[in-house]
Amino acid sequence: MTGDSRRTDGSPERRDPDALMRRAGVRGNPDRDQHFLVDDRVLDRLPTYADEADTSHVLEIGGGTGALTDRLLAFADRVTVVERDPDLAAFLRAEFADAVADGCLTVVEGDALDVDLPEFTLSVSNLPYGLSSEITFRLLPRGRPLVLTFQREFAERMAAEAGTDDYGRLSVTAGHYADVEVVETIPPEAFAPPPAVESAVVRTTPRDPEYEVPDDGFFLDFVTAVFTQRRKTMRNAVRNTAHISGLGDPDAVVDAADDDLMGKRAGNVTPAEFASLARLAWGVGEP
Structure with a gap:
């Protein structure tokens, strides 16, 4: 040097x-x-x-x-x-x-x-x-x-x-x-x-996250999607952003999810709650 x-x-x-x-x-x-x-x-x-x-x-x-x-x-x-x-x-x-x-x-x-x-x-x-x-x-x-x-x-x-x-x-x-x-x-x-x-x-x-997700790519796309409508409730955000998240049946996700969670806005949803919803969406939302 x-x-x-x-x-x-x-x-x-x-x-x-x-x-x-x-x-x-x-x-x-x-x-x-x-x-x-x-x-x-x-x-x-x-x-x-x-x-x-x-x-x-x-x-x-x-x-x-x-x-x-x-x-x-x-x-x-x-x-x-x-x-x-x-x-x-x-x-x-x-x-x-x-x-x-x-x-x-x-x-x-x-x-x-x-x-x-x-x-x-x-x-x-x-x-x-x-x-x-x-x-x-x-x-x-x-x-x-x-x-x-x-x-x-x-x-x-x-x-x-x-x-x-x-x-x-x-x-x-x-x-x-x-x-x-x-x-x-x-x-x-x-x-x-x-x-x-x-x-x-x-x-x-x-470090590994303190929650489980069905697929990293789907989880991150799902989070990205709902934050495009962060002023909406999660209920509306999930329904309105299926073209981004890739959900085939967003209404099934909303119907199966916890009402309190669906009433929140994305800015108040914790990563663990996002992960729980993503697991649900993976199962019933036909991604």
Whole structure:
């Protein structure tokens, strides 16, 4: 690793984020969803949120100019970074040539939604916000711990509990795969250029749900469907969204379900109640 000077505590000196941007010849571009994390204190903290995880192979989505990559190389045995910008991918290979040569770093050029992701033990990533949802739901089913940076609103919706204003489809689907926790908020000035909103760091810890569903795909489609009509009662939402959930006989589901549950709105239905209703729908709704 180039520039291996030492801090006063004896640890390796980390690369300066602003210097990395200068060497890469970029300034960030909001139109391309490029907001580089440049706050040293935040960058240093991100890996610590996964200090109990297996760090043998860490996946980073959106390497940018390598400020977080640099920290991860000091933290993990091996790092794979996915970067869709070909110029930045080339820069990462040159900037971290020693780590690439040593087999500690692999740079994958391409879109994280399209490339083949490796078997990883942990992902720590400052995600491109425009693709946050799609990337997150590609990672969550892999059953690995994640430390991901999002827009704050998105992060809070991921971690929301039933009955709160932020609770919705995102809360239920993320919680189906993992415990979700917002561990830090990040001000806009921690990025270059600063985004228009605050950001937040989310830590997910994989676990099996505390309920059973007949089929993951059907359950998630069913939840998505009823939340499209979250202002309606569940009775009406189930009936009105059969074209989304795939139910052939939504009236049979409504007739067989608990009246109190059918009188609730989706925002007040717990994941376990959704699962119970999905099991019922699987049996009588002719999906």
